[in-house]
Amino acid sequence: MRIQSSSVLVAGISSAFGVGLLQVTGLLAAQVEADDVTGSSHTVALLLAVLAWVFILIAVYVGAVVTSNTFATIVAGRARQIALLRLLGSTARRQRRAIAREGLLAGASGAVSGALAGTLLAFVLARVALAVGWFRDVEYSYLQPGLLFPLIAVVLTTWLASWIGSRRVLTVTPLQAIGGAQELSREEAMDRRGRNILSLVLVILGGVLLLGGVLLGLISPVAVLIGVLGGILSFTGLVLGADVVMPPALRIVGRWFGRSAPARLAAENALRHPQRSSRATIGLVIGVTLITMFGVAMASFADVIREQQRTQPEVYQGTEQMLTVVTAVFSVLIGFSALIAAIGLVNNLSLSVLQRTRELGLLRALGFSVRQLRRMILTESAQLTVTAIVLGLILGTVYGWAGAQATLGAVAKGFVAPGIPWPILAAIVLAGAALTAIASSTPARRATRVTPVTALAVD
Structure with a gap:
């Protein structure tokens, strides 16, 4: 089965969301530490750290729900095609594995492209903030180990979402090949x-x-x-x-x-x-x-x-x-x-x-x-x-x-x-x-x- 562009797009946006969030919160943390006033305020630093984790959890959760929803929609639209393949001798487990493999590939390609897009977005936002005087010119590395978290999370959630969303494949019978998709x-x-x-x-x-x-x-x-x-x-x-x-x-x-x-x-x-x-x-x-x-x-x-x-x-x-x-x-x-x-x-x-x-x-x-x-x-x-x-x-x-x-x-x-x-x-x-x-x-x-x-x- 071919990889659906919609699932790759959703995985890419989810990855860009998470990576961009980490990059931006990292930039903000660097700005807080460099500031004479906010750098000495433990309250501001704590609130920023808490908000960062809150938004990271939200990003991972939203990506998982939307991706699962996307694959459930894809499977629903393919019910008749899957039934035809069953009629020709394919098994339900083989069809489900094919969809899960599609989810893994979609998650991997979307995660990588999204990470690049999220990092680029953070870089552009930092340059704009620097140009208008919101940011100071402080040292910051865009290659952070923590960026692997949203990448791995998107790949795993996309794969799991495709596996969960493909449960319906097990209920598709060969007789449905001569009918329409049933909800x-x-x-x-x-x-x-x-x-x-x-x-x-x-x-x-x-x-x-x-x-x-x-x-x-x-x-x-x-x-x-x-x-x-x-x-x-x-x-x-x-x-x-x-x-x-x-x-x-x-x-x-x-x-x-x-x-x-x-x-x-x-x-x-x-x-x-x-x-x-x-x-x-x-x-x-x-x-x-x-x-x-x-x-x-x-x-x-x-x-x-x-x-x-x-x-x-x-x-x-x-x-x-x-x-x-x-x-x-x-x-x-x-x-x-x-x-x-x-x-x-x-x-x-x-x-x-x-x-x-x-x-x-x-x-x-x-x-x-x-x-x-x-x-x-x-x-x-x-x-x-x-x-x-x-x-x-x-x-x-x-x-x-x-x-x-x-x-x-x-x-x-x-x-x-x-x-x-x-x-x-x-x-x-x-x-x-x-x-x-x-x-x-x-x-x-x-x-x-x-x-x-x-x-x-x-x-």
């Missing part, structure tokens, strides 16, 4: 009790750890690591239960688009194919959650630091410029997650149209016009985007405030008021509208090419 129904998704119970347990356990991080943050900023673990566990529970949680949310949002035939069909598709809907949505939820979390955390961080500057100017003098640099640099790095989310949404919508050739042809045969088909695809894209944005904004605000509280509770000596980054929230909404148009354009063109005769030709 789990709503009833089948609800009937996976073991997975759903595990999802609920992870959400509850993650919530408890998140609360523990918030309370312990009143004592030490290291408590944010407990909060990060809680956030990862709770979000993993959401990902595992996405097949159950996302379709009803998508259906509710779908009702906002009216009661026309295309709008009703778009809303019902979310329930009829929960796996396809959740795969298309969860990547965007991750992107919006990360951006919102970062925005809320940095806004809260800035509010606390400015308050401390007012009460303890001798300790926090000069940190305003460093805060501006940190915000600008991490804004660029977090932008990678939005790019990954956009790729996932476009890939899943395109795959959705390819898998539904017979359905679209039948709609044409029943009287649906080209315009109605285009409107249905656009509505599906819009409801996916709106649902992901709403859920991501809620989760991002909670996680962002919890992270800020766990990190800064001891510094602020009390509870931290959540900062609201209105420019970032406005940018998310505008980007969501643009993504809806972009993600639906190619699938809509494919849908409008489907003729009534195709409904009889497929299957």
Whole structure:
């Protein structure tokens, strides 16, 4: 099987995210040590180190989830091809090994190219910061042993994601070679009790750890690591239960688009194919959650630091410029997650149209016009985007405030008021509208090419 460019791209972006993050935090650490004021502040150095590890853990986690989601989508799209190979004598285990080998190669090539891109990005950011006077000209080596961590993590997570995502190969039968790719129904998704119970347990356990991080943050900023673990566990529970949680949310949002035939069909598709809907949505939820979390955390961080500057100017003098640099640099790095989310949404919508050739042809045969088909695809894209944005904004605000509280509770000596980054929230909404148009354009063109005769030709 050939290596999918989408999986290589996701692995490359994940690697660039992690390597760029390490390079940038290394550069910031060098700047902090060279500064006469911040270099003597143990609080600033500790916060920077904690934030570095928090973002590294987030980078590895996001890469793993998105890569697994990508390979699950790839396998779903290849169900008929795999069934045909089974019909010709190939075994399911052989097909699964081929997909896992593809994941390993995609992870390796993406990790190397991403590492180079992340290092180049960090170098460019450092040069720009130096040119505008944000950075001093200090000695720093871009060849750090720690850079192997994101490289190895991306390769391993991509390989594991391909192996986990290819589990469905074991259930593909040769008879499916004469049919279309089948997704789990709503009833089948609800009937996976073991997975759903595990999802609920992870959400509850993650919530408890998140609360523990918030309370312990009143004592030490290291408590944010407990909060990060809680956030990862709770979000993993959401990902595992996405097949159950996302379709009803998508259906509710779908009702906002009216009661026309295309709008009703778009809303019902979310329930009829929960796996396809959740795969298309969860990547965007991750992107919006990360951006919102970062925005809320940095806004809260800035509010606390400015308050401390007012009460303890001798300790926090000069940190305003460093805060501006940190915000600008991490804004660029977090932008990678939005790019990954956009790729996932476009890939899943395109795959959705390819898998539904017979359905679209039948709609044409029943009287649906080209315009109605285009409107249905656009509505599906819009409801996916709106649902992901709403859920991501809620989760991002909670996680962002919890992270800020766990990190800064001891510094602020009390509870931290959540900062609201209105420019970032406005940018998310505008980007969501643009993504809806972009993600639906190619699938809509494919849908409008489907003729009534195709409904009889497929299957």
